[in-house]
Amino acid sequence: MVYKEVSRVRFVLNRDYRKKADWIQGKMRRIGGILYPSPFEVTDLLGATQEVVPSSEPVSLYRYKNLELAGWEVPYAVNEKKTTRVFFDGRLVNKTSLQKELKEKHGFPIRGINEAELVVYAYEFWDEEFLEHLSGPFVLALFDEEKGLLFLARDRIGEKPLFWISRNPYWLFSTELRGLLATGLVPQTPSLEAFASYLYFGFIPQDLSAIQGVNKLLPGHYLKINLKRQSSIEQYWSYSKQFSNKTSHSVDETYHKMGEKMEIATRMGIPHTGNVGSILQGNLGSSALSWFLSHEMPRERLHGYTISFEEPYSPELETAKMTAKTLSIQHKTATVSPDLVFRDLPKIIWNLDEPNADPYIAQTWFLAKTIGETCRYAFSDLGSDEVLGGSSRYYLPEKEPLYPPPPLAYYLSRLPEKIRDKCLLPFIEIFSSSYKYRILRNIEINREQVAYLMHTALFKGKGRRKASPELFQAFDPEVFSQRFHKLTSLPGSKNGFLYYDAKTELPDKKLSQYERLFSAHNVELIHPYLDTSFVEFMAGVPEEMKFSGEAPAPILRNLMTRLCHECPPFPERKDSYLDTWCENPQFRFFFFQLLEGRLVEEGLISAKWIRTQLKYPKLLPRTFRQLWAILNLEVWFRLYIHRPLNPNTANLTLDELFLT
Known part of the structure; x- marks a missing residue:
C-alpha cells in the first residue's frame, strides 16, 4: 500500500459548533449537492430547500466551478491545502482504533478531532480505499479538487440513506428524498415500478425510490x-x-466469541455522559441487549422503554416489565391508541420520506417521542432477526410445499442440457418464442428464493392483480430475484434468507423507519447487532449452529440461558393488536375514504377491490395489512405528489388531510 504525505487537517466550523459535535447526530441532518451544466448557471437551489426542509442551524455551503455542496447540521472538514472537503453524517464506531492506527503507522498526532476530519485523513492516506477502513453508520460526500472527483458513500448495512438522480443537464443527490424535490429540478412524479414493488413488499427495496428517475445508492457501495x-x-x-x-x-x-463481540459492540456505543435509552420490547433481541447494557454502564443512567398498542393483554409488555425488574433498570411504558395514530399519521409519513406499510411505524414514532423527552441516545435490537435468525418465518416446516407450485417452464428448464437446448427449445420456438424465453429465464431462477419472496409478500397470489391491474405488470418477483444471484453460492439453505432480508427488509423497511422517526425527535440510535465485526463473525458461524432448534434465534437464546439464569422466557412477537384495530370503526371509516382517494382517481388502485374487502367486516383481519398499506400510500401521495411540498401540511390530522 502506498501512503501519501498528508498535511494537517483543519476544522472549518467555529468552536461552539465543535462543542455540539456529540449531539449533532440527533437532529434533522442532511447532505445534498448539485452538478450544474456550467459554472455560469450556478444558483442557490440548495439554500432554497431550507423552506421545505427547515433546519435550526445555518447551512454549510461549498461551491467549486459547477459543483454546489451543502450540509445541514453535519460536520464539515477541509484539509490544510483546501483541496479535499468532507460532509459527514453518522458515527464511526472504530474512531478510536482508526486514530491509533493513523498515529502509530504514520506518526501524526491526531487528537480531539471529529469524524469528518478523520475521514479527510483516511482519504489522503488510503485514497479511494479509505472506505474499507471506516466502520459504523454513515453517509458522506467527499470532493477532491485536484482530481475533480466527488465521492458519495453509504455504510455497509444501510443505516443511512442516499438518493441521486441524473436529470439533464443537472445531476443531484441528497440524503432525503424531499431534499431533491425541494430544488424544483425533480418533478413530483411517482415511480410506477416503485409503487408496484411497494404493493408486493410493503416497502420500496434496493435502488428503487418512490420518485421517477431517482435512485438509492445501495449499502456498501460508493458513487464516483x-x-x-x-x-x-x-x-x-x-x-x-x-x-x-x-x-x-x-x-x-x-458462544464465548459471540458474547465477547456483543460486549465490545455495546460498550463502544455507550456515550460518556447523560441518560441512555434501551428499547425494551419484550422480545429476545431487545432483552439480551438490555442485559449487556446493564453490565457495561451504571444502571442509574440506563432507562428501558416499552410502547405497546392498546389491547387487552400484551405478553411482550409483561415480559419487558419482568426483564426490567430482573435487571434493576428504570422502565417507562406507554400505550398507543388508534386516536393517536390517526392524529399523527401525516407527521409520521412526512418524516419517513418514503411510503412504508409497516403498522409498527406508529409504535416507532411514539417510542421515539417518549425516549426523546429524557434521552439523546437509544439502543435498539434491529438486526437481531437478520443476523441471528430471529424471525419465525425462517422456521417454516420443511415439508410445506412451495407457494405457488413452480410453473411448467421451470420443470422444462431442468431437463438435461443437450435435450433442452438442441431439441426442446428449437421445437417450442416454432410455436411461441415468448414461452421459449420463459424457459430460458427459469434456468437461472432460484425457486426457493422466489417461494420465500411469495411467502413474505404483502399481496399474495392474484390479490395484487385485483388490487391494482395497472401496477401488477410493473413488477415481476422472478425478475427481481435475479438481483440476488449470489444466493445460490451461499452455504446452507437458510443463510440465503438471512442475506436476502439483510439486503432488503432490514435497510429499506426497518432501518429507514427508525433512522427517520428517531431523528425527528432528536434521538441518535445505536444498533450493536449491526456492528461490522459482529455481523461478519455471525455470517461465518455454521448454519446448523445458528438454526439448531425450533424456536427463533436459538444461538442467542442459548447464550442468554448461560448468561442470565433469572431472565424470563421470551415470547415470539405476535400481531395481537390487529383484533383491536379491526374492531375500531375509525379504521373502516378511513378505509372507505380510499374510495374517493387520489390513488383510485389516478387509476393506481382498484375501487372495486377496496369495496370487496370492506363488504364483510368479519373478513377485515385477513386484509387489514393490505388496506393499511394503501392508506399509508394515499397519505404519502397527498403529501409528496398531489400538492407542492409544504412541511405545514404534515401538521394536519388525517381527517383534515383527506378534506384537502
Missing part, C-alpha cells in the same frame, strides 16, 4: 462522479463473501 457528470458505482464491502469465511471454533468457543 466527475464535473462532467460522468459517474460509476462500485462496491467496497460484500456481505455474501462473509458467509464463506467459516469459523473453526467449537460450540463453547463460538
Whole structure:
C-alpha cells in the first residue's frame, strides 16, 4: 500500500459548533449537492430547500466551478491545502482504533478531532480505499479538487440513506428524498415500478425510490462522479463473501466469541455522559441487549422503554416489565391508541420520506417521542432477526410445499442440457418464442428464493392483480430475484434468507423507519447487532449452529440461558393488536375514504377491490395489512405528489388531510 504525505487537517466550523459535535447526530441532518451544466448557471437551489426542509442551524455551503455542496447540521472538514472537503453524517464506531492506527503507522498526532476530519485523513492516506477502513453508520460526500472527483458513500448495512438522480443537464443527490424535490429540478412524479414493488413488499427495496428517475445508492457501495457528470458505482464491502469465511471454533468457543463481540459492540456505543435509552420490547433481541447494557454502564443512567398498542393483554409488555425488574433498570411504558395514530399519521409519513406499510411505524414514532423527552441516545435490537435468525418465518416446516407450485417452464428448464437446448427449445420456438424465453429465464431462477419472496409478500397470489391491474405488470418477483444471484453460492439453505432480508427488509423497511422517526425527535440510535465485526463473525458461524432448534434465534437464546439464569422466557412477537384495530370503526371509516382517494382517481388502485374487502367486516383481519398499506400510500401521495411540498401540511390530522 502506498501512503501519501498528508498535511494537517483543519476544522472549518467555529468552536461552539465543535462543542455540539456529540449531539449533532440527533437532529434533522442532511447532505445534498448539485452538478450544474456550467459554472455560469450556478444558483442557490440548495439554500432554497431550507423552506421545505427547515433546519435550526445555518447551512454549510461549498461551491467549486459547477459543483454546489451543502450540509445541514453535519460536520464539515477541509484539509490544510483546501483541496479535499468532507460532509459527514453518522458515527464511526472504530474512531478510536482508526486514530491509533493513523498515529502509530504514520506518526501524526491526531487528537480531539471529529469524524469528518478523520475521514479527510483516511482519504489522503488510503485514497479511494479509505472506505474499507471506516466502520459504523454513515453517509458522506467527499470532493477532491485536484482530481475533480466527488465521492458519495453509504455504510455497509444501510443505516443511512442516499438518493441521486441524473436529470439533464443537472445531476443531484441528497440524503432525503424531499431534499431533491425541494430544488424544483425533480418533478413530483411517482415511480410506477416503485409503487408496484411497494404493493408486493410493503416497502420500496434496493435502488428503487418512490420518485421517477431517482435512485438509492445501495449499502456498501460508493458513487464516483466527475464535473462532467460522468459517474460509476462500485462496491467496497460484500456481505455474501462473509458467509464463506467459516469459523473453526467449537460450540463453547463460538458462544464465548459471540458474547465477547456483543460486549465490545455495546460498550463502544455507550456515550460518556447523560441518560441512555434501551428499547425494551419484550422480545429476545431487545432483552439480551438490555442485559449487556446493564453490565457495561451504571444502571442509574440506563432507562428501558416499552410502547405497546392498546389491547387487552400484551405478553411482550409483561415480559419487558419482568426483564426490567430482573435487571434493576428504570422502565417507562406507554400505550398507543388508534386516536393517536390517526392524529399523527401525516407527521409520521412526512418524516419517513418514503411510503412504508409497516403498522409498527406508529409504535416507532411514539417510542421515539417518549425516549426523546429524557434521552439523546437509544439502543435498539434491529438486526437481531437478520443476523441471528430471529424471525419465525425462517422456521417454516420443511415439508410445506412451495407457494405457488413452480410453473411448467421451470420443470422444462431442468431437463438435461443437450435435450433442452438442441431439441426442446428449437421445437417450442416454432410455436411461441415468448414461452421459449420463459424457459430460458427459469434456468437461472432460484425457486426457493422466489417461494420465500411469495411467502413474505404483502399481496399474495392474484390479490395484487385485483388490487391494482395497472401496477401488477410493473413488477415481476422472478425478475427481481435475479438481483440476488449470489444466493445460490451461499452455504446452507437458510443463510440465503438471512442475506436476502439483510439486503432488503432490514435497510429499506426497518432501518429507514427508525433512522427517520428517531431523528425527528432528536434521538441518535445505536444498533450493536449491526456492528461490522459482529455481523461478519455471525455470517461465518455454521448454519446448523445458528438454526439448531425450533424456536427463533436459538444461538442467542442459548447464550442468554448461560448468561442470565433469572431472565424470563421470551415470547415470539405476535400481531395481537390487529383484533383491536379491526374492531375500531375509525379504521373502516378511513378505509372507505380510499374510495374517493387520489390513488383510485389516478387509476393506481382498484375501487372495486377496496369495496370487496370492506363488504364483510368479519373478513377485515385477513386484509387489514393490505388496506393499511394503501392508506399509508394515499397519505404519502397527498403529501409528496398531489400538492407542492409544504412541511405545514404534515401538521394536519388525517381527517383534515383527506378534506384537502
